[in-house]
Amino acid sequence: MHEPVKRSDTFGRIEEAGVEHIPDADRTSRPANLFAVFFGGNLALSVIVFGWIPVTLGLSFGAAVASSAVGLTLGLIVTAPLALLGPRTGTNNTVSSSAHFGIRGRLIGSVLTLLFAVAYAAIAVWTSGDALVAAAHRLVGTPDGDLAYAIGYGVIALEIVVVALFGHATVVALQKVVLPVVGVLLLLGVVAYADGFDPSTGGEYALGGFWSTWTLAVAISIGGPLSYAPTLGDYTRRISHDRYSDRAVLGWTTAGLFLGLFATSVFGAFTATALPLDAVSYVAGLVDAAPGWYVLPLLVVALAGGLGQGVLNLYASGLDLEALFPRLRRVHTTLITSAVAVLVLYLGVFAWNAVDAITAMTLVLNGLAGPWVAVLLLGFLGRDAPYDPQDLQAFAQGRRGRYWFVGGWNLRAVAAFAAGSAFGLLSVATSLYVGPLADLAGGIDVSVVGSMVVAGAAYLLLGTVMSAPAEQPHPAREEVAP
Numbered sequence: 503m504h505e506p507v508k509r510s511d512t513f514g515r516i517e518e519a520g521v522e523h524i525p526d527a528d529r530t531s532r533p534a535n536l537f538a539v540f541f542g543g544n545l546a547l548s549v550i551v552f553g554w555i556p557v558t559l560g561l562s563f564g565a566a567v568a569s570s571a572v573g574l575t576l577g578l579i580v581t582a583p584l585a586l587l588g589p590r591t592g593t594n595n596t597v598s599s600s601a602h603f604g605i606r607g608r609l610i611g612s613v614l615t616l617l618f619a620v621a622y623a624a625i626a627v628w629t630s631g632d633a634l635v636a637a638a639h640r641l642v643g644t645p646d647g648d649l650a651y652a653i654g655y656g657v658i659a660l661e662i663v664v665v666a667l668f669g670h671a672t673v674v675a676l677q678k679v680v681l682p683v684v685g686v687l688l689l690l691g692v693v694a695y696a697d698g699f700d701p702s703t704g705g706e707y708a709l710g711g712f713w714s715t716w717t718l719a720v721a722i723s724i725g726g727p728l729s730y731a732p733t734l735g736d737y738t739r740r741i742s743h744d745r746y747s748d749r750a751v752l753g754w755t756t757a758g759l760f761l762g763l764f765a766t767s768v769f770g771a772f773t774a775t776a777l778p779l780d781a782v783s784y785v786a787g788l789v790d791a792a793p794g795w796y797v798l799p800l801l802v803v804a805l806a807g808g809l810g811q812g813v814l815n816l817y818a819s820g821l822d823l824e825a826l827f828p829r830l831r832r833v834h835t836t837l838i839t840s841a842v843a844v845l846v847l848y849l850g851v852f853a854w855n856a857v858d859a860i861t862a863m864t865l866v867l868n869g870l871a872g873p874w875v876a877v878l879l880l881g882f883l884g885r886d887a888p889y890d891p892q893d894l895q896a897f898a899q900g901r902r903g904r905y906w907f908v909g910g911w912n913l914r915a916v917a918a919f920a921a922g923s924a925f926g927l928l929s930v931a932t933s934l935y936v937g938p939l940a941d942l943a944g945g946i947d948v949s950v951v952g953s954m955v956v957a958g959a960a961y962l963l964l965g966t967v968m969s970a971p972a973e974q975p976h977p978a979r980e981e982v983a984p
Contacts, residue, residue: 517669531740542681544762546807553770573723588738595735602881606910619819630808662812698776714945869926873957922957
């Protein structure tokens with residue numbers, strides 16, 4: 503069992519708190535910090551690459567930007583409200599999900615968080631490492647073979663792990679530096695690549711037609727907000743529900759996520775038109791196409807932006823592995839998940855095609871995350887009673903509590919999640935995997951939106967045919983081994 507939460511949350515000091523409940527009086531963060539975290543944390547090549555992918559699928563600059571705008575808007579509509587969980591519960595979103603999925607059902611969210619965090623941390627290390635090696639080769643002539651890339655990835659991973667270990671206050675302070683520095687350098691990048699910009703650039707549509715390809719790009723873009731759904735509470739749990747309004751938390755979260763994800767998508771699509779359509783590595787092509795004066799600024803973007811994005815993911819992964827193994831400390835779990843992320847990185851870079859791997863990973867994860875978000879959102883919006891912060895922590899205290907439901911699972915929520923996930927996985931189509939329902943809408947990708955609709959409909963329908971799951975009253979707090 504964990505010791506009581508340490509009160510300090512200070513820059514440069516290792517955060518002691520994990521997923522334990524943080525009392526309202528000890529929450530020293532402000533809603534405006536959410537803007538810096540989610541805007542600055544997205545100014546990274548690992549996020550920019552998602553603006554490049556639609557162009558590689560054959561879309562023009564305008565169509566690529568439109569797909570990003572639509573996808574981000576749809577994703578934020580269902581994701582942003584979950585930022586309000588943290589201030590209400592004083593813990594992260596996956597632990598908060600116990601109130602809707604059950605004490606054991608919360609493990610669904612924890613596993614999703616780990617999958618997203620490890621995958622996106624690996625992409626952050628990959629893109630920044632590529633930029634480091636390519637820029638060093640161009641500037642001073644260092645080697646650029648596989649060994650050089652392996653070393654470059656190790657350097658980037660090390661800096662990300664160190665910052666992630668320090669925790670919340672250090673991560674927030676870092677993003678406040680990343681936002682203005684990288685933001686200005688990306689604006690300079692518009693000037694640097696302006697001569698090669700061609701808004702009509704596009705190729706053969708990846709799925710054979712415009713609309714099927716465009717909706718695939720929309721589905722990929724939805725993944726940006728969805729990937730944050732389990733981790734918004736990592737930062738909002740530090741905000742007082744008594745001192746700050748829901749409107750402030752929701753507004754700063756939405757603004758930070760949309761502007762950060764959209765700005766990087768536009769930059770990715772813009773620069774993609776200046777690169778060869780058959781470029782295997784976006785980052786290497788970006789370095790090669792940069793004018794000499796922009797190579798060093800691009801290297802700063804890679805290092806600072808990759809650090810900002812990487813620490814968000816590794817910090818989240820450490821918290822959620824701790825939720826799976828509450829006897830471990832956050833520092834220990836962060837080191838474990840960091841090692842896994844580096845392993846995934848090396849497999850992804852040296853074993854698979856980058857575009858195919860990223861696209862397939864995003865769509866499959868979306869098909870799992872979408873139903874979880876839909877069920878959690880409906881449960882949150884339909885809840886009248888306040889959350890019990892003590893019983894949300896029952897899993898770490900060897901007892902059941904009011905969110906035990908049936909064997910630790912809320913069967914209504916879990917069944918709805920399973921139905922939505924099944925639809926998402928059966929209807930997805932990538933170059934690595936095609937589900938049997940992929941042609942359900944004539945080639946248009948409905949895996950992400952469809953999975954959320956199925957999960958939401960199943961949750962509402964089951965609510966009419968199943969009795970409401972019973973939350974146990976407070977006397978159930980006697981210690982009972984789950």
